[in-house]
Amino acid sequence: MDLNLKEIFEKDIDRPIDSVIKADDEESILNELEEYVITNELEKHLNRFFQEYNNYTNKNGVWISGFFGSGKSHLLKILSLLLDNKAIENNYPAEILSKKIPNDIFLKSEIIKATNIPSKSILFNIVQKSGINTKKEIDALLVVFQSVLDETCGYCKLGYIAKFERDLEKEGKLKEFKEEFIKYSGDEITWEEGRKRIHFYQEAVSKAFAKTTNQDESSCKDVVKNYRDTYKVSIDDFAKQVRDYLDQKGNDFRLNFFVDEVGQYIADNSKLMVDLQTIAESLNTYCKGRAWIIVTAQEALDKVVGENFSKQANDFSKITARFHVRMPLTSKNSAEVIQKRLLSKKQISLTFLKKIYDRESNNFGTLFNFSENSVKFKNFKDQDDFIQSYPFIPYQYDLFRESIRGLSEHNKFEGKHTSVGERSMIVVFRDVLLSIAENEIGNLPTFDLMFTGIDSDLRSSVSTSIGVAENNIDNKLAVKILKILFLVKYYRQFKATFNNLRILLIDKFNINFIEFNKSISEALEILEKQTYIRRNNEEYEFLTDDEKDIEEEIKNTEIDISDIRNELSKIFFQRLIKYSKIFDESSGNNYSFAKKIDNQLQGQDQDLKINIITPLFESDSNKNDGLFESFNDDELVIKLPDNDQILKELSIYKKTNKFIIQNNRSGNDKIKINIMEQKGIFNKERMDKIIEETKNLISDATLIIGDNILEIKNSNYELRLKEACKILVGKVYYNLSILNNHKYKSEDIKNFYISAKKGIDTTPPQKEILDFINFRDRNSLRVTIKTIKEKFSGKSYGWSDNAILSNIAGLLGCKKIDLNCDGNLIIEEEIFDFLNNSRLWNNIIVRIKEEISSEKTEYLKVFFHEFFENFPSSKEPLELAEEIQSGLVDLNKKLTEYKNQIINFPFLENYKNEFNTISKISKKNISEIISDLSNQNNLIDIKRTLDPIIKFIDGNQGKVYSEILIFYKNNKDNFIILNNEKEEAIKNILYDPECFLDNKIPNLKRLKNDVEEELLLERNKQIEIFVEKFNNIANKINSMPQFKKLADDKNFKIKKTIEKNIKDIKNTTTIHSIKAIYDNFEENILPSLLESLDSNDKQKIITRSDLKIENEKLFLESEQDVIEYIEIYKKAILQQIKLGNKIKI
DSSP states (O other), X not given: OOOBGGGSBSSOTTSOOOXXXXXXXXTTHHHHHHHOOOOHHHHHHHHHHHHHHHSOOSOOEEEEEOOTTSOHHHHHHHHHHHHHOOOBTTBOHHHHHHTTOTTOHHHHHHHHHHHTSOEEEEEEEHHHHHTTTGGGSTTHHHHHHHHHHHHHXXXXXXXHHHHHHHHHHHTTOHHHHHHHHHHHSSSOOOHHHHGGGGGGSHHHHHHHHHHHHTOOXXXXXXXXXXXXXXXXXXXXXXXXXXXXXXXXXXXXXXXXXXXXXXXXXXXXXXXXXXXXXXXXXHHHHHHTTSEEEEEEESSOHHHHHHHHOTTOHHHHHHHHHHSOEEEEOOHHHHHHHHHHHTOOBOHHHHHHHHHHHHHHGGGHHHHHOOOTTSOOOOOOOSHHHHHHHTTSOHHHHHHHHHHHHHHHHTTOBSSSSOSSOSOOHHHHHHHHHHHTTTSBBTBOOOGGGHHHHHGGGBOHHHHHHHHHHHHHOOOHHHHHHHHHHHHTTTOTTSOOBHHHHHHHTOOBXXXXXXXXXHHHHHHHHHHHXXXXXXXETTEEEEXXXXXXXXXXXXXXOOOOHHHHHHHHHHIIIIIISOOSEEEETTTTEEEEEEEEETTEEESXXXXXXXXEEOXXXXXXXXXXXXXXXXXXXXXXXXXOOOXXXXXXXXXXXHHHHHHHHHTSOOTTOHHHHHHHHHHHHHHHHHHHHHHHHHHHHHHHSEEEETTEEOOXXXXXXXXXXXXXXXXXXXXXXXXXXXXXXXXOOTTHHHHHHHHHHTTOOOOHHHHHHHHHHHHHHHTTXXXXXXXXXHHHHSTTTOOOHHHHHXXXXXXXXXXXXXXXXXXXXXXXXXXXXHHTOXXXXXXXXXXXOOOOOHHHHHHHHHHHHHHHSSOOSOOSHHHHHHXXXXXXXXXXXXXXXHHHTTTTOGGGGGGHHHHHHHXXXXXXXXXXXXXXXXXXXXXXXXXXXXXXXXXHHHSHHHHHHHHHHHHHHHTHHHHHHHTOHHHHHHHHHHTOTTTTSTTHHHHHHHHHHHHHHHHHHHHHHHHHHHHHHHHHHHHHHHHSHHHHHSOHHHHHHHHHHHHHXXXXXXXXXXXXXXHHHHHHIIIIIHHHHHHHHTGGGTOOEEOGGGSOOOOOOSSXXXXXXXXXXXXXXHHHHHHHHHTTOEEOO
């Protein structure tokens, strides 16, 4: 006899099972207690809780955490009932629950001990109690706690009214007030009714309050308003009120706050988190363990606090320390509850289930193990586990819970405060059971059935989308897959691959996988074609309506084949071939290479080339018979095998990328922005997989250089390319072997030079360079370091800069060549500076050294001795010429310095010709010096002319000259005042072309001292005169009555102004500036000072020029004219005085 599934369960699966337990739900309490399952996990948590509760150790906070279906709200209510321990239909909660833990005698005793402590439980959902806007208030959390306390004490839930009632009760007047209120209310309603509509009964309140407190009625008319306006809450006051409440109840009495959904209410608000900790701490301080706070949250305390206080370690430790008791409820707990409440089996069914287990257990791994790259779920452990869980498979508990978490976080459920809908896990699993109840034992529920359990709580846009699919798709399996993909859409750890989807669709053990796989493939193809889902590499994803629109737009986005080719180029040359140069181990050199894709150059051409031939290559040359004709000996060709899938994935990648770029400014459309962000993430993952597949293509590619196919077998694409590049370097740079595998370094440049000077024979590389120089020299072609470098670093050679420069240095050391720059021979001390400066390479001429005759050598010796008044250090003609050139260069440097200082030695203007002659000869190269020196007979005469000048400028007299020149320039204005002939004498000596001869400088110094003394005397004389004038002005102002009336600050300001001008006179260096300072003071500053003296009278000080004189006559010619003019002038002055002004005379 076969059984239906509904017949195997111990309890009727049709019986009512409540959904999520609401904290304020007072109905069906007895049913809740009887149905409650104490799991192994929960038993441990209860032990810990009651130990702490019964043995207070300065901790009074409990944090219960768990996500959807974990039973945290149910546990909170059970604890509140336990501690209240009120009889329910003659049954006490402690007795009912004790029966559920028959083996834990210790826990039973702890529960009894706790229930013997008299207590009051305040159970509330803080999200519901807080209202809509309360959370925005500064003390939002405290306001809720205060409100539930006030209600518990019998006061109004409105805080300011509760404060009013509490104050009356403290005075023993509350009862009397209530009686008086009934009298004055007019409607004879009770105070408890009237306070709900307090604004309608303010007059009655005022009168009743005045009567009760024996006050004048007029003084009490605003009593309600005053309480409302002045009402404030504080955590300290709240804790004291709780203490007062407890004291009234007795020393052992406890008040416990059971607060549901605290984690959701606090969310990421650190202020609310701190307030919660402070409330718990204050209750502990004032109540000494008689007031507890037990809260629930979806997240563990460490996570909630860690996110809010990542930078505030002190606050973090305080909060975690206060909520010392943690009760995290895991998925294991919810699975055990479902199994005990819903899936407990009848004895008759056990035989059937054991047979099924024995028959199928060996296949469980094949049937229910998910792919390696996906999240891991438990399988059936053993026979007992199978019997307890059947018909559900262990993965379904965790996968459903995590799927719901993802949907919740993405706001797919209705309701402002509903995070996961209004149904608990046990109700969803019961609904799934009911849907397959008539099936025979041995059948399994598919994961899509979970969708029916939450369908009613989903947002209409989601359920409508699924509904449209159900109405328009005939393939039932496709609809099942669509529901599954919706459920797992936001659980990122789960990979919705073909194999994993197949596990979720298994509805029986004996399934034909060949047909089943085919059916799934057909269903997926239908969904993808109609844009219900999309495929991301190996994974499938449900598309929301917005995602469908975007998916269609992406499909219709146009791209060119060149876009795909360019992307392939980036993959190969930026992500796979990460190096920009090929390293050659034999020489230690790095070689740049050109990048080509399908024969098209990407960027700059180079000697070496890597050419990737892709499946896109569309020409006759991609056929094997003519393939090699289009490739050169200087390029490594990598011909990839055909792969349509990579081209398809690249096309999707480019279309998606183009769409995202074109729509990256989606305004305020947050949904579209989020979808495109996800598209970007998926596209990045797609590219990662394309890159991995491309590595395999390189490993399988045909490698070609010229007309040769390289036989390089290696599955590692990097090692394969490295070996091929080594062959390419040897093919292109076949003259590298001349270097004999020597790895040149920068220090070799100097080392090769030194070795060559010691007589080492020229090496093969040096002979190659010397032959090249001779060839160009014979053909009258210019040879520079740059031309040598270009020759020997290019094709066939490939030598490094260090190799080229080192061998040039060797040729210099053995005197085979010399170097010139700007016509000057580069001497030994400068060789390495020039060779190491690449900016000069184009200007450094390389020449074969020439022979010098004995006659010219002798002339060079004589010239050196006479010109430099010394003997040369070498007798070798070339070195002697180099020494002369070096000496001329040094002399020119010194003379150039003098020319740059001509402003300090103006007499040097007379010697420009001599300076220029030395400058020209110093710039000649060695050959020119040797051939032209005999024609420069006047050089020695020039040197003899310049010697005393050099001695003068470099000696003490030169310093004296400079000091007197500065003195002369600084005192030009003072010389005008003195009108002294000595000034002219100083000038004549300073600008004398031969000022450095005879005794002219000592005479100049005496003249300077005389003039300096005369200037000092004149300056002091002028200072004395004008300081006296300033003092006279100061005395006059001090004697004025207005000055004495001035405030101290104005008085001080006038004095400081005069003192500053006196100081300026004393500090000035030019004599004529002394009078200028005084004149400026008298004309511009003094009038304003005098005006400020009369500022109280508002008088204006005007000058004679301000007077308006109306006189037609231009000249005074008679006595009468004078009398008339004086009369007119008099009237003008008197008119100004009448106006209250003063006339400055």
